[in-house]
Amino acid sequence: MGETLGSLVTIAITYAIVNxxxxxxxxxxCPFLGVSKKTETAAGMGGAVIFVIxxxxxxxxxxxxxxxxxxxxxxxxxxxxxxxTIVFILVIAAxxxxxxxxxxxxxxxxYQSLGVFLPLITTNCAVLGVALxxxxxxxNLLETVVYGLATAVxxxxxxxxxxxxxxxxxxxxxxxPFQGTAIVLITAALxxxxxxxxxxxxx
Amino acid sequence: xxxxxxxLYNGIIKENPTFVLMLGMCPxxxxxxxxxxxxxxxxxxxxxxxxxxLLISIFRKKIPNGxxxxxxxVIVASLVTIVEFLxxxxxxxxxxxxxxxxxxxxxxxxxxxRAESFASKNEPVISIFDxxxxxxGFTLGLTIIGLIREIxxxxxxFDAPVLTNIGYTPMTIFIMAPGAFLVLAFLVAGMNIIRKKxxxxxxxxxxxxxxxxxxxxxNCASAAGCTSPEKKEx
Numbered sequence: 101m102g103e104t105l106g107s108l109v110t111i112a113i114t115y116a117i118v119n120x121x122x123x124x125x126x127x128x129x130c131p132f133l134g135v136s137k138k139t140e141t142a143a144g145m146g147g148a149v150i151f152v153i154x155x156x157x158x159x160x161x162x163x164x165x166x167x168x169x170x171x172x173x174x175x176x177x178x179x180x181x182x183x184x185t186i187v188f189i190l191v192i193a194a195x196x197x198x199x200x201x202x203x204x205x206x207x208x209x210x211y212q213s214l215g216v217f218l219p220l221i222t223t224n225c226a227v228l229g230v231a232l233x234x235x236x237x238x239x240n241l242l243e244t245v246v247y248g249l250a251t252a253v254x255x256x257x258x259x260x261x262x263x264x265x266x267x268x269x270x271x272x273x274x275x276x277p278f279q280g281t282a283i284v285l286i287t288a289a290l291x292x293x294x295x296x297x298x299x300x301x302x303x
Numbered sequence: 304x305x306x307x308x309x310x311l312y313n314g315i316i317k318e319n320p321t322f323v324l325m326l327g328m329c330p331x332x333x334x335x336x337x338x339x340x341x342x343x344x345x346x347x348x349x350x351x352x353x354x355x356x357l358l359i360s361i362f363r364k365k366i367p368n369g370x371x372x373x374x375x376x377v378i379v380a381s382l383v384t385i386v387e388f389l390x391x392x393x394x395x396x397x398x399x400x401x402x403x404x405x406x407x408x409x410x411x412x413x414x415x416x417r418a419e420s421f422a423s424k425n426e427p428v429i430s431i432f433d434x435x436x437x438x439x440g441f442t443l444g445l446t447i448i449g450l451i452r453e454i455x456x457x458x459x460x461f462d463a464p465v466l467t468n469i470g471y472t473p474m475t476i477f478i479m480a481p482g483a484f485l486v487l488a489f490l491v492a493g494m495n496i497i498r499k500k501x502x503x504x505x506x507x508x509x510x511x512x513x514x515x516x517x518x519x520x521x522n523c524a525s526a527a528g529c530t531s532p533e534k535k536e537x
Binding site: 123124125126127128129130133182183184185186189190193224225228229232233236275276277278279280281282283285286288289290292293296 | 325328329332333373376377380381383384387388402403406407409410412476479480481482483484485487488489491492493495496499
């Protein structure tokens, strides 16, 4: 038991901080650049991503384990795992819709704060990336969920930090060609260098 | 100009997805650590783009309007799966180094964007040329960024030790994650200058339509039809 917990903590720290999803794996660049102008909106987007990726990694994990890589079918010689990309993208698109409807009905306050960001998340390649990576890494269901959660927390950290920096950059005097996206990318490069410092951490 | 050649010119130069439209930024940053990776990713995307445009254009009258986005996604995802397995079988080295970014071609804005804005409205043959132009434009963009990063970061060109032979010490940071952001930042700044020059000449470039414009992501989503399917119907 202790060993499992240890490996879960390792996964959590590795993917939330060391191998940050945006700054070292380049997944979810789109919202990272697009929705990071204000800290509140960035936090809303980050929260929505945590919510969706955690649920999506669980659902895709279950589908992969019990439908696509079903032991009974495998024994019969039917291997459906090649369908994973097609199945996952559809499941994620449907899931986001479902989560949106569910929140609207059951938890209106949460919907108020996350609702606008939910439809944008289907485009976020981090969701599909996490689902596919979890299979490549051969994680079990619990590890998959922890991996998804940690990745999403990493996204949250990155986007909120970036929004905080951008609010300050607003007041700086930047050369004309670098205004807008270019300076944001340079900031991202510096953040990425800072996050590389974590890779020396012994876990 | 012949309308087919015009499509190729449009994709490669006029509306180059990397430099002008700034679409597909995830793979642009992720796989350009060397020129060969950029080239491989670009060509894989081109193959998917050409066949996706062809199939979507053929079936454009059969697909009901309400479910067109999910239908496009299924077509694209099937093609991506085929490309993924072909790479794994015939170029395993490339498949290894591109990893998860190959299946992630599915969520590349360029592909759904072309399906939505071109292939679903035009004849199959011209759609093929549109896909080919856009794909080659994307390949060109990725290869150039890959070349810059490889030359600065490893001192090689397509793995040939060109600069290291004459005593150049590579700046490894350029082939690591921060280098991707840095090179792209200077590229965007350079494009801003060119954009301004062209505007002064009275020949403005096409507006960037990706999320990188700094607008909110809804722009990208609506431009490329990436919003979740049900949302589109309303």
